[in-house]
Amino acid sequence: MLGRMMSLPLSIPSILDFADRFYPKVQIVSRTVEGPIHRYTYADAARRVARLANVLTRLGVGRGDIVGTLAWNGYRHVELYYAIAGIGAVCHTVNPRLFPEQIHFIINHARDRYVFVDLTFVPLLEKLAERLPSVQGYIILTDRDHMPQTSLSPVHCYEDLLEPEPETFPWPDIDERQAASLCYTSGTTGDPRGVLYSHRSTVLHAMAIKAADAFGLGARDVGLAVVPMFHVNAWGMPYVAPMSGATMVLPGPALDGASLAGLITSEGVTVAAGVPTVWMSLLAHVRQQGGSLAPLNRVIVGGSACPAALMDQFAALGVETIHAWGMTETSPLGTINQPTRATLRLPEAEQDAIHHKQGRPLYGVDLAIVGPDGAELPFDGTSFGPLRIRGHWVCDGYYRMETSPSHGDSGWFDTGDVATIDPYGYMQIVDRVKDVIKSGGEWISSIELENIAIAHPAVFEAAAIARPDPKWGERPLVIVVLRPGHKATEEDIREFYRGRVAKWCEPDKVIIAEELPHTATGKILKQALRRLYAGA
Ligand code: AMP
Secondary structure (H helix, E strand, O other): OOOOOOOOOOOHHHHHHHHHHHOOOOEEEEEOOOOOEEEEEHHHHHHHHHHHHHHHHHOOOOOOOEEEEEOOOOHHHHHHHHHHHHOOOEEEEOOOOOOHHHHHHHHHHHOOOEEEEOHHHHHHHHHHHHHOOOOOEEEEOOOHHHOOOOOOOOEEEHHHHHOOOOOOOOOOOOOOOOEEEEEEOOOOOOOOOEEEEEHHHHHHHHHHHHOOOOOOOOOOOEEEEOOOOOOHHHHHHHHHHHHHOOEEEEOOOOOOHHHHHHHHHHHOOOEEEEOHHHHHHHHHHHHHHOOOOOOOOEEEEOOOOOOHHHHHHHHHOOOEEEEEEEOHHHOOEEEEOOOOHHHHOOOHHHHHHHHOOOEEEOOOEEEEEEOOOOOEOOOOOOOOEEEEEEEOOOOOOOOOOOOOOOOOOOOOEEEEEEEEEOOOOOEEEEEEOOOOEEEOOEEEOHHHHHHHHHHOOOEEEEEEEEEEEOOOEEEEEEEEEEOOOOOOOHHHHHHHHEOOEOHHHOOOEEEEOOOOOEOOOOOEOHHHHHHHHOOO
16 A cells, blocks of 8 residues: 655755745855855845756756856856756766866766856866867856956856846756766776766755754754865755755855855854865964854864864864765765764763764665675674665766676675774774775774874874885885974874884884875875885
8 A cells, every 4th residue: 555645756956946935035155256255045046046947948958968067166056056957957067176187088978068167167178178079068157247268169158148037947847866966986096987866866865964963954054065066066065055944155266274264254154064174274274363263163074084183173162073974976975973872971082982983874874894705794893894885875876887896786885995883883984995004914094094193283184005015015104294384203203103003003104295195076195195105
């Protein structure tokens, strides 16, 4: 017997429609590429999204077409998210920090029909345009006064296109399983792979991250999405903010510590989401300039392991750090760290250790760790093995790729991470499978070594890699970048490891470098470091 409940599609347009009806006066605040702060309401956004849907239809974009964006976090990018998905097309967010050759590959592989581009990235596209045969035109995300001279052709001005269009649109019915957005993984090996999110997966993910034990986002909040809209939909912030009636603050291209601190205090940001490197520059700014980050009360940190030192510095400013883990393939949130009644009763040191883990799975996904024979390992907090995930917002194949090497036929997605899961359900990443340092048959976590180095007062950033060793197979090497104005020798840093880690895990060598290479999403590029230093 079927239940007698309404069956409405879980669709992306329904989110903005909800905000338009029930939170029409709540604002989206954006720092623009042109400079000034732009403010408007969810009701204003809904009207402009309808105009944009008319523009897209006039340009010939229809169901299933892919439309590219190369843009910062801003209100026009939000409009693209909703209008493209709303007409049944797919919003393909291209990461402008990728190498031009990767961008070229991605736009061609996705067969983008149009590309909407921020002023910043016009020169980048100009260099590639000749080799993008699927692209029928470019739309620059600006107004007439700011239109640049460009070789892109045919080229349109976004505001000019929107201006004459009506503020209503006959929105089509959406099958919730229909594709809504596309994001390519920025893998360090091989070609990028496209992860194709559906309306259903996007809505379910947003509902899950909204919950009290996740972002806990509500209509009292002002949410700042520092994490870029060009990578995994800014962790769902453009969906969860309107769904919650929260004000949404978007930092545009200004991601330095001073600009972020200014935005947090002037807009009254209560919750912010971003990767550790962004928060390190924000905290460095506050250290130098003094002052507070009030009313900010929590930051969500993910994308790479959150160093304990970062949590301590935020705590000193009265800001709680919420550690989260995820991947492009998992929309991205898989786990998030909030306490339980049981963990709150533990001694402080144990609570502290748990707080640093990557957290418990959100309802809607399931996790498992497996041993060498593929059998599931116990949740005892010490057994570790490759981490698998399955669930409503986990991909089951890549876009236009027959083979999905990570999948096999197990029904699980192999994350490529190695993890433990403790009896309270908290998952902790030990390492990436390919980054773990295998010394004499034992595994050394590069993340653990990095966290120790970063706790040294003179260290700004650190990376631990394996270097080949004739006796042990591999031994750890740590490369650090010092804070400006601080001094430390290699021996000082090595000394710092004594007593903080088992003797055999201590790095054999520490190198002080000027800078570390990063991937397009802010992770340390270990492959490049191995090439540079493996023989060190
Ligand atoms: P991406 O698909 O580019 O977002 O990268 C996903 C990968 O980033 C994961 O498989 C992890 O290796 C890493 N990652 C994400 N969040 C964390 C975290 N909180 N701690 C450690 N590693 C993380």
